[in-house]
Amino acid sequence: MLSLLLQAAVDGILLGLIYTIMALGLSLILGVLGVINVAHSVFIMLGSFFALGLLTLLHLDPAVSFVLSVPVFFLAGAAVYRLLIQRVQRAPATIGILVLFGLMVVVETAGILLWTTDTRVITVGYSNLRLSAGPVTVNGARLVAGGLSLLATAAAYWFLKRTLTGRAVVAMADNRDAASVLGMDVDRLSMLIFGLGIAAAGAGGVAIGMTFPFAPQDHIQWLAWAFLIVIVGGLGRVESTLLGGLVIGLVQTLAGVLLPFSWVFLLMYLLLLVLLIVRGQGLAGARRREL
Amino acid sequence: MRPALEPAGALGRLGQDLVRLRRRVWAPVGALVLAGLVALGLVSDDLALLDSLGVIFMYVVLTQAWNVLGGYGGYMNFGMAAFFGVGAYTTAVIGHSWPVSPVLATAAAGLASGLFALVVGIPTLRLRGAYFAIATLIVTFAVELVALNAPFTQGSLGIYLKVLPLSPLQTEQLFYFVFLGLMLAATVIVFLIERSHFGWALVAVREDENAAEVLGVRTTRVKILALLLGAVMAGIVGGIYSYRVLYIEPAGTFAIDTSLNVVLMAVLGGAGFWQGPLIGAPVVMAVGDVLRVAVASEVNRLIFGAILVAVALFAPNGVMGFLRGVRGRRFTI
Amino acid sequence: MTATAPELRVEGLEAGYYAGQSVLRGVDLRAAPGKLTVILGPNGAGKSTALRVLAGLLPPAAGRVLVDGHDITRVPAHGRARLGIAFLPQGRSVFAALTVHQNLELGGWILRRRRQDLDRALEAAYERYPKLRPLRDRPAGSLSGGQQRLVEIARMMIADPRLILIDEPSAGLAPNLTEEVYEELARLRVEGRTVLLVDQNVRAAVEVADYVFTLESGRNHLEGDRERFERELGALIRAWLRV
Ligand SMILES: Nc1ncnc2c1ncn2[C@@H]1O[C@H](COP(=O)(O)OP(=O)(O)OP(=O)(O)O)[C@@H](O)[C@H]1O
Ligand SMILES: [Mg+2]
Numbered sequence: 119m120l121s122l123l124l125q126a127a128v129d130g131i132l133l134g135l136i137y138t139i140m141a142l143g144l145s146l147i148l149g150v151l152g153v154i155n156v157a158h159s160v161f162i163m164l165g166s167f168f169a170l171g172l173l174t175l176l177h178l179d180p181a182v183s184f185v186l187s188v189p190v191f192f193l194a195g196a197a198v199y200r201l202l203i204q205r206v207q208r209a210p211a212t213i214g215i216l217v218l219f220g221l222m223v224v225v226e227t228a229g230i231l232l233w234t235t236d237t238r239v240i241t242v243g244y245s246n247l248r249l250s251a252g253p254v255t256v257n258g259a260r261l262v263a264g265g266l267s268l269l270a271t272a273a274a275y276w277f278l279k280r281t282l283t284g285r286a287v288v289a290m291a292d293n294r295d296a297a298s299v300l301g302m303d304v305d306r307l308s309m310l311i312f313g314l315g316i317a318a319a320g321a322g323g324v325a326i327g328m329t330f331p332f333a334p335q336d337h338i339q340w341l342a343w344a345f346l347i348v349i350v351g352g353l354g355r356v357e358s359t360l361l362g363g364l365v366i367g368l369v370q371t372l373a374g375v376l377l378p379f380s381w382v383f384l385l386m387y388l389l390l391l392v393l394l395i396v397r398g399q400g401l402a403g404a405r406r407r408e409l
Numbered sequence: 410m411r412p413a414l415e416p417a418g419a420l421g422r423l424g425q426d427l428v429r430l431r432r433r434v435w436a437p438v439g440a441l442v443l444a445g446l447v448a449l450g451l452v453s454d455d456l457a458l459l460d461s462l463g464v465i466f467m468y469v470v471l472t473q474a475w476n477v478l479g480g481y482g483g484y485m486n487f488g489m490a491a492f493f494g495v496g497a498y499t500t501a502v503i504g505h506s507w508p509v510s511p512v513l514a515t516a517a518a519g520l521a522s523g524l525f526a527l528v529v530g531i532p533t534l535r536l537r538g539a540y541f542a543i544a545t546l547i548v549t550f551a552v553e554l555v556a557l558n559a560p561f562t563q564g565s566l567g568i569y570l571k572v573l574p575l576s577p578l579q580t581e582q583l584f585y586f587v588f589l590g591l592m593l594a595a596t597v598i599v600f601l602i603e604r605s606h607f608g609w610a611l612v613a614v615r616e617d618e619n620a621a622e623v624l625g626v627r628t629t630r631v632k633i634l635a636l637l638l639g640a641v642m643a644g645i646v647g648g649i650y651s652y653r654v655l656y657i658e659p660a661g662t663f664a665i666d667t668s669l670n671v672v673l674m675a676v677l678g679g680a681g682f683w684q685g686p687l688i689g690a691p692v693v694m695a696v697g698d699v700l701r702v703a704v705a706s707e708v709n710r711l712i713f714g715a716i717l718v719a720v721a722l723f724a725p726n727g728v729m730g731f732l733r734g735v736r737g738r739r740f741t742i
Numbered sequence: 743m744t745a746t747a748p749e750l751r752v753e754g755l756e757a758g759y760y761a762g763q764s765v766l767r768g769v770d771l772r773a774a775p776g777k778l779t780v781i782l783g784p785n786g787a788g789k790s791t792a793l794r795v796l797a798g799l800l801p802p803a804a805g806r807v808l809v810d811g812h813d814i815t816r817v818p819a820h821g822r823a824r825l826g827i828a829f830l831p832q833g834r835s836v837f838a839a840l841t842v843h844q845n846l847e848l849g850g851w852i853l854r855r856r857r858q859d860l861d862r863a864l865e866a867a868y869e870r871y872p873k874l875r876p877l878r879d880r881p882a883g884s885l886s887g888g889q890q891r892l893v894e895i896a897r898m899m900i901a902d903p904r905l906i907l908i909d910e911p912s913a914g915l916a917p918n919l920t921e922e923v924y925e926e927l928a929r930l931r932v933e934g935r936t937v938l939l940v941d942q943n944v945r946a947a948v949e950v951a952d953y954v955f956t957l958e959s960g961r962n963h964l965e966g967d968r969e970r971f972e973r974e975l976g977a978l979i980r981a982w983l984r985v
Contacts, residue, residue, distance in 0.1 A: 152538075153539075154538070154539035154540065154542065154543055156487065156539075156542055156543050156546060202718065202722070205722055206721070206722065206725075209725065210483065210615075210725075211538065211539065212483050212484075212485055212615075213721050213722075213725045215485050215539050215542050216485065216672070216676060216717065216718075216721035216725070217718050217721045217722060219485070219487050219542070219672065219717070220714045220715065220716075220717035220718035220721060221714075221718060222546075222714075223665065223669055223710060223711075223713070223714030223717070224711055224714040224715055224718065226665075227707050227708075227710045227711040227714060228711060230707050231705075231707050231708070231711070338546055338547060338549075338550040339550065341543065341546060341547060342547040342550065342551070345543055345544075345547060383554070387547075387551050390547070391528075391532050394532035394533060394536070394540075394544070395531070395532045395535075
């Protein structure tokens, strides 16, 4: 039993790292820009297909796709910000949500038209590799995905904490007006953060694609998980998201040891409900879009 | 910053003239249209026409249901399919298993959807802002999972209902008039809400929730009540819908198309106006009818999604906003 | 003292927060170079609104903003910082989660590509406001109201602005701190910067002022130099209190 739990803990931590990068964009965009990105998970789905596409077309290893996904999805996110979000930044918040909902539908449906509703998996040489250390066995793909996610999360942390631009982002999140009169171009900084958030979603999608089956219409599950992680961890800070991701990863794998598989999902949704009730008021302080 | 919500000069004046005109003629025209629809339902034997109109009426009800919280309160519900679907499954499960009168079963559908609204609303509507929107998406997904896996829904096989003992024309007429009546009722309800204390409280929540709270509006209660009301309406419609289609399965019942259509109809017609759904539903259904012959349903959804983005960006107050020359909303800071 | 102080001119300013509802209805102002100009007026007159327009935070519906004759009406807020314009908004505006030092660093955002200049400016700020040195690594949000105000002022001064817009700098401060704030304002004028000050503390403001404007309900009301206002002050305040 102990080794079973140890095994679950290791699996849970790796899973939690993957979840962290998967949820990071939702947390950043909400925490810094006050925009709840209901289209977050379609970019995760696109990330998975990005890796699959590069694997089948160019035989690129998903680890390479993970790195490539960052600039590609950053540009996509920046474009979405410029074309859609910036236009409605000054309008009532509901309009921005409507736009993102429309975007979600369009991208999801385009995904179905391109790739059908079939479920896919990414299989590479190390997908089924099992590495053993003492009583613990680790799946190769999960190890690679978890490691890359940790690196990406660390990079995001470093950017926000250790660079002047990162601190400008924190300042903007706190007081947009005060930041802009000091010379910060808040539209550009917002575009940067939106781009980074989508980049994290895309990279998270690659990591998810390495570890789980995926299909265009099933992305909402990841929206639910990302939302859960944001609620557990809190908003806008990388370390909060890491905490939330690890907690959810561990809860899910430990629950998987103790409960039948189909119950785990139910448990996670129940957890979401309970946490919303218990922790919700803390989130109510989520920054509003007022300047 | 341009005052984006002010209609451009001459066009805006035209719009306001139209409104003034409409104010004077509205009641007789409304009565005339209603009388025409009743007469049509009595004399027409065009099954396809009755069917199409019935679907439009149904969507008007769903859109009015959305309008209460979404239009007046400004809380976006992207999961109308879930409330509709809970109602549909309620009558389907009941009708499949027990010889219960459809009227009772439909009442149960409204009740079930209302209970479901409380489960969704109490945790999420205590929060400010867009948490509710994201939760409605997740809830739709979760309910579909339940319908696929619960012991009483027969999973992806779906549920068949017994055919009603009526001729095809009688069946069409029945649903035509049921949905026409519901449309009338829902519109009257929303019309009354717009002029009630409850409606003003919702608008206050939409415009500035902090200020509303300071002024003594019990915002959480108002929001939950609005969701509840809409959910009961949607549940009743869903309950009737399963008697109409006689076969219910998870993927179709909880399809995002229903949620998308409702949002699009509301926003296009004018969210937060009781007339909005009466304008938006027929327009969107007409566009859908044109598309249906031309493209696959996914392409249809893609186009509707793109239209929603365009409407939200360029005409967020819809047709009614244009007619009214909406002003007064914050346009800059 | 690298550049000379600019002149600020405002002509026919109209602005508001809602479509069709003007808060400012044709306001003309002038801040003479190197002088301290004060805007007074009752609550809700539109003083803060005028400063927000001047800082580029609120686009005006009509009117022009001129600095040394150049039209900057369409220059966004972040671009105005580069023109040597600084704005200290009403109420608290420190970045609470960041340390005092990080706040100051961001005050030098426009110098960020010239790291040495920035470091020199930061050091100069600690010289100028020695009270901040021991607070350097404290989160700004944990400071007292007066300390936060000091951080805000120091942060504003990092970029060595030539035209300074200040909104109610002494609001909510203890009397001795208020005094310090007005000493600082006097110093800014001595240094030859152009200052436009909005204040509720009418007597203290007029005392440091070179020239005074008053606004009422979004329109110009009175204007004149200090001597004139010192005489009429009592009547003015009584009139406003009745408003
Ligand atoms: N953010 C805002 N949104 C909407 N209306 C505003 C906003 N800020 C100010 N107003 C309105 O604009 C008008 C002028 O306000 P402003 O803050 O410019 O006055 P003020 O002269 O600075 O007053 P005070 O001395 O109280 O600071 C007021 O009627 C106020 O209600
Ligand atoms: Mg003010």
